[in-house]
Amino acid sequence: MKVGIKDIAKAAGVSKSTVSNVLNGKSNVSAATKERIFELCQSYNYFPNASGRSLKTSQSKAILFNFSDFDRSFYLKIVEGINDYAESNGYDLIVCTSKSCEKYMRNSMTDGSIILDLRMTNDILARVACEGYPIVVLDRVLDNPYIKSIVVDNYEPMTALMRMLVDKGYKSYAFLGGPESTEDNQERYKAFVDVLAERQIPFSKQNYFSGDYREKSGYKAAKIIMLSSEKPDVLVCANDNMALGAMRVFREAGVRVPEDIAVTGFDDCELARPMGLTTVAIPNFERGYLAARHLIENIEGTTNAEALKIKAEVKIRKTVR
């Protein structure tokens, strides 16, 4: 049978309040009863019920991280960063992959959330946040006084990467984009276009290919590139997965990288270094850590909703000469 606080109280011959006080480390209990109660909890295998507790206290000492993109395994680094900060600050981390994690946000099941999944729409977030529930969003900027945005600066490193390519003398460029609605992709593409314009290198929309950030969509796009009469010198991809997909096509077709075509990515995923892919490294552990820090600060009283931009760094490897 389930044992509750009242069973312990009865066994110890004291009231529920006393047991509660002991369990919560209050100082107004005699050493004798304190010890007796601890022993009873042990032998009864008693464990306080978190629902009951948070129903009463409206807090949980837990934060939530919401994501569902299993395609990008380097996201695990974000979880690690969040976990690191949370654990050392006395918060549990709960990761929720469901569409419907709204129910873990409200209800004081968690004290705040870090949101990555785009299925959590801005509307839902605004609705939850306006009740005073702290939220940090990653990879998008929300103009909401209750929600803190942490985004990666895509534009600056992509500009640096592109300038480097132009300086190396590459003349013709193709771009393999991700989902066009994402801010990430827009910024990366804008930097691409801007540098070409700045250096007066022509670019035709024919050399824009669109994917969905998955490896397969890079594979498909590269197949199409292979069909065209003249291949570009460089294929600039909006992320690593697609770049790796494209490289697979080139390898299969005997097209050498970087001799016949150079390839770049974005993310610095796990495979990027071993594959020698030139890319932009996003510090995932660090942004997880930072997200947790800001969230917990906001939970504990601060109010800071200023958007934060994280720097990323170009990694030059073997896929460009």
Place this chain on the structure above:
Amino acid sequence: MKVGIKDIAKAAGVSKSTVSNVLNGKSNVSAATKERIFELCQSYNYFPNASGRSLKTSQSKAILFNFSDFDRSFYLKIVEGINDYAESNGYDLIVCTSKSCEKYMRNSMTDGSIILDLRMTNDILARVACEGYPIVVLDRVLDNPYIKSIVVDNYEPMTALMRMLVDKGYKSYAFLGGPESTEDNQERYKAFVDVLAERQIPFSKQNYFSGDYREKSGYKAAKIIMLSSEKPDVLVCANDNMALGAMRVFREAGVRVPEDIAVTGFDDCELARPMGLTTVAIPNFERGYLAARHLIENIEGTTNAEALKIKAEVKIRKTVR
């Protein structure tokens, strides 16, 4: 202000029970009130409190997955498999990375758990399970009528891998082991030793190196191997991470793989295929899926605690000739 069921009730001019009935899809409410209540919930931005609910009903329609090994990013595939089954069966998935996730197991915050983290000791699990809380453990076998174990069959594929190596004519073998307390490592090593004995190939304990499953420990072990006067023909590693660490040493030292030394791993992690590592593929998505299925079946009434062994498959790639 926080709005609760009684606020909706008051606004609608009905009782809490009626609102509750509407929200839970009971059929005993008139269409008119039903609609009115739905509208009010919307406009009041009302969301039922899960703590209150599960306190009353002692169930949550959620399962928990507990792990904390961020070093093995292919574990994410397990999460994906669990999520897949859970989601299509109406359960939420909560992943908890804390030492202390016991509190999410008891309390009807979740209806059952899948446990991977070794910090969750057998004792704790037994204590929780004996209260009728369904548990599935991965990677260890517990002899407990309430706990279902799902493990990978390490012995059989490692035997196959070893026989293949012997058949190829390799003569001298070294083994790079993981933490010696883990069942995984023991089984893999036993298969290694057994095949050598079976084929009458001598093996000296001098060629056993011990690591901790991390890349770095493979790197260190290989450094030591490099110092010895005669290198083995093959380095059999208890997992991929260590094999990759060792390969890094060999590459840096100009030792060719597989010409000068062959290397094998275990896991088929993300890097294994692109690096051409010969290894054993563990079907992670599938075991996550299976774990979720058994767990949810047990939650919903079945009682099945028979240990389950999952097959793994040898993948021959370029790191052996």
Place this chain on the structure above:
DNA sequence: TTGTAAGCGTTATCAA
């Protein structure tokens, strides 16, 4: 079809 009232397991307030 709707309402009343009890209770889930805690903690907080206040009085003893």
Place this chain on the structure above:
DNA sequence: TTGATAACGCTTACAA
């Protein structure tokens, strides 16, 4: 130092 009691937000008999 301890205890009685109310309250947190919800569900569920049962009564109306």
